Each structure stands twice: as structure tokens, then as C-alpha cells.
Amino acid sequence: MATQPRNSILCPNCAKLISIDERQCPFCGTSNPGRRWKRSFLTRPFNSTEELIRLVLYANIGMFVIALIISPRLPGLSVNPFALLSPANKSLLLLGATGTIPIDQLHRWWTLVAANYLHGGILHILFNMVAFRQLALFNAREYGVARMFIIYTVTGIAGFLASYLVGITFTIGASAAVCGLMGSALYYGKSRGGAYGQMIYKQIGGWAVFLFIFGxxxxGINNWGHGGGLVAGVVLGYVLGYREKTPERLWHKTGAAICLLLTALVLIWAVIVACYYRFL
Ligand SMILES: [Zn+2]
Incomplete structure (x- = not known):
């Protein structure tokens, strides 16, 4: 049976085999790569793109099911496909819908994070998750999975902040963050150039134009959220850089881990508060 020598580890940043006592990874320069928190908390969620995408999908589906369960009435079997299996506005408000009503009247700033994981119907969640998966795979390939998740989280907040600032009263959905991933893909295509870059730029640009015409x-579509997310995605693409320009650094994983922790805390808080008001 082959065993790895006890004092060797995989570098938390570049995943090359190094000694645990190394002050600095000889391959990528990460300092103190042997620290336990660097090896577990930072890297585990960001080792596999598929796993992280699945985590986001489960979180969205989980929040959708909870929203249906705490709805005071039975979910509508409406003829309108957009209203099919739609949770009541009251349960969406409890679980963290955002906008001027939750933020100004209830002082719920954390809804800027939570609203990204809430949906108003089966088609709403389906469209957003199909688009999310596609764009997340692309962004993870070009930016790495950690930077992809930072872009997803921050652009969702930015999109909802933009729509709050112009006075949108009540809004939910992953599409601000999905537009953020479109923004970073657009930046990638434009910045990289060449035949491949131009193809990406044209294709994603086409989707964006379609989305805004549709919007x-x-x-009832939050165009300010979409626009804010898209612009934030372009800016973050520029700031963080893509793999060909900037190799993945440990601080990308640190940032992504903070985003993941923040999202998890907000969603858990949202569910606890919602159940408290609904059932107690
Ligand atoms: Zn390394």
C-alpha cells in the first residue's frame, strides 16, 4: 500500500506536493502553506467547480422549498406558468426579499445577500439555475472557481443595492448575480480578444441584449438589478483578473471563503427568523 510521507501536503493554493514545514511554497510562493486553516477552511469548498455549483443549486432549491412550506396558503396551481408553484409574498418577505420595503422599513440590510437565493416560481428558479450553471462553468474555467464565486456573490449584492438606490420596493432572484457572471464573461472576451475572445464577447453580448429587451x-422584471449586476461583473472581472492574466492566489480563495461563510450565515439566519415569525 502506497502511503504519502506524513510530513508532506498539497499546497492549498497550487495543489503541488510540498513539505509541511515549508515557509513558502516553492512552486507558487504562498506563505506558510502548512497552516491548518489554510488547508481546510479555504481550499476544500473550492477544489471542485461541480461541487460548488451543486452547493449553490441546493441552497436555491432548499430556500424555494422552505418558502413554499411556510406559505400561509397552498401554492397556486395557476394557468399562468410564471405563477406555478409560487410562494406567497409574505413568506418571501420573511425569508429575505430585498428592496426599499425590507431595508428602509425593517432595516434588513442582510436581504441584499439573501434575496439572491429566493425565487417566485418554478420557472423563475429553473431559468436562473440553468443560466447560472452555464455561466458558472464558463467563469470557473477562465477565472478559477474561487474568483467565480466572489463575482457571483458580490455582483448579486451590487445589483440589489443598485435597485434599492433607485427605489425598487420588493425584489428577489438570482438573476442579478447571473448578470454579474455575464459581465465578467463579457470583460474576459473583450480583454482577451482573438477569435475565441471575440466569439465569447459576441455570444454573451447577445444574451445580455436579449435579456434587457425581454426585461x-x-x-415585474428588475432591470436595475440586472444592469447593476452586469456592470459590477465587468468591474470585478477587471479587478480580479482572469487566469491567463493573473494566476489564482490564496487571497482569491480567502475572499471566496468569506463570501461562502457570509452567504451561509445569512441564509441560516433568514430561515430561523422566518420560522420564528411564521410559527411562534
Ligand atoms: Zn503552491
Whole structure:
């Protein structure tokens, strides 16, 4: 049976085999790569793109199911497919819908994070999750999974902050953050250039144009959230850099771990508070 020598580990940043006593990874320069917190907390969630994507999907589905369960009435079996299996507004408000009503009247700033994980119907969540998966896979390939998750989390908050600032009263959905991933993909295509970059830029640009035309034709779509998310995605793509320009650093994983922790705490808090008001 082959065993790894006890004093060797995989570098938490570049995953090359190094000695645990190393002051600095000889391959990527990460300092004190042997620290336990660097090896467990930072790297485990960001080792596999598929796993992180699954985690986000489960969180969205979980919040959707909870929203249905705490709805005071039975979910509507409406003829309108957009209203099919839609949770009541009251349960969405309890679970962290955002906008001027929750923030100004109830002082719930944390809803800027929670609202990204709430959806108003089966088609709403389905569209957003299919788009999320596609764009997350692309972004994780070009930016790495850690930077992808930072972009996803921060652009969702930025999109909802933009829509709050212009006075949108009540809003939910992953689409601000999905637009953020579109923004960083657009930046990647434009910045990288070449045949591949141009193809990406054209394809994602086409989706964005379609989304905004759709958004202005359909009532009830938060175009400010979409626009804010998209702009934030372009800015973050520039600031964080993609793999070809900036290799993945440990601080990318640190940032992503903070985003993950923040999201988890907010969602757990949202569910506890919602159940308290609903059932107690
Ligand atoms: Zn290394």
C-alpha cells in the first residue's frame, strides 16, 4: 500500500506536493502553506467547480422549498406558468426579499445577500439555475472557481443595492448575480480578444441584449438589478483578473471563503427568523 510521507501536503493554493514545514511554497510562493486553516477552511469548498455549483443549486432549491412550506396558503396551481408553484409574498418577505420595503422599513440590510437565493416560481428558479450553471462553468474555467464565486456573490449584492438606490420596493432572484457572471464573461472576451475572445464577447453580448429587451417588455422584471449586476461583473472581472492574466492566489480563495461563510450565515439566519415569525 502506497502511503504519502506524513510530513508532506498539497499546497492549498497550487495543489503541488510540498513539505509541511515549508515557509513558502516553492512552486507558487504562498506563505506558510502548512497552516491548518489554510488547508481546510479555504481550499476544500473550492477544489471542485461541480461541487460548488451543486452547493449553490441546493441552497436555491432548499430556500424555494422552505418558502413554499411556510406559505400561509397552498401554492397556486395557476394557468399562468410564471405563477406555478409560487410562494406567497409574505413568506418571501420573511425569508429575505430585498428592496426599499425590507431595508428602509425593517432595516434588513442582510436581504441584499439573501434575496439572491429566493425565487417566485418554478420557472423563475429553473431559468436562473440553468443560466447560472452555464455561466458558472464558463467563469470557473477562465477565472478559477474561487474568483467565480466572489463575482457571483458580490455582483448579486451590487445589483440589489443598485435597485434599492433607485427605489425598487420588493425584489428577489438570482438573476442579478447571473448578470454579474455575464459581465465578467463579457470583460474576459473583450480583454482577451482573438477569435475565441471575440466569439465569447459576441455570444454573451447577445444574451445580455436579449435579456434587457425581454426585461423591458415583461412587467415585474428588475432591470436595475440586472444592469447593476452586469456592470459590477465587468468591474470585478477587471479587478480580479482572469487566469491567463493573473494566476489564482490564496487571497482569491480567502475572499471566496468569506463570501461562502457570509452567504451561509445569512441564509441560516433568514430561515430561523422566518420560522420564528411564521410559527411562534
Ligand atoms: Zn503552491
Amino acid at each position: 423591458f417588455l415583461m412587467p
